[in-house]
Amino acid sequence: MSRLLSIAAVVLIIATSVPMHAQPQTAAPGSALSRVAAAKAKQHSLTMIQGNALNSTNGQMSNVVVRLRDARFGRIVDTQVTDKSGLFEFKAIDAGTYVVEIVANDQSILAASQLLNVNPGAAVSAIVKLPFRTPALAGLMGSASTPSATALAAHAALSTVAAVVPTSPVSPNK
Secondary structure: OHHHHHHHHHHHHHHHHOOHHHOOOOOOOOOHHHHHHHHHHHHHHHOEEEEEEEOOOOOEOOOOEEEEEEOOOOOEEEEEEOOOOOEEEEOOOOOEEEEEEEEOOOOOEEEEOOOEEEOOOOEEEEEEEOOOOOOOOOOOOOOOOOOHHHHHHHHHHHOOOOOOOOOOOOOOOO
């Protein structure tokens, strides 16, 4: 019983020795501390990355998934779907270095922006554009979009042909 009384006495002493004003303080409206906190909150809310998602021919990419990745740590910060004009906006982000990625349905990365350095309170613009890709053997059947000779040379390079040498003169002899 005396042990229980001594524990109760220690608890009572500790409880009465902590001042009542040790509670967390909130800044009074209009005080300097309140203005600093409001400025920091406003700065954080204004820090954003906005931009466009474009295909390889600079056409807008509507309703595609874009995600914001922290370039320092590799973590995904946010994911959005572009609007009908291919625009996106990541709001209220922390200052840092980021990359915006266009993501396929299988979660593979189709394209990425350049490194974006964002300072507190800054708005940064980004363009994420798909790379230009020529379909394999495009133009072999007479398409005007890719010359046949270029497609043949590309196919020869891919199939480890060392060189393509013409066997007859290319230009007429004079």
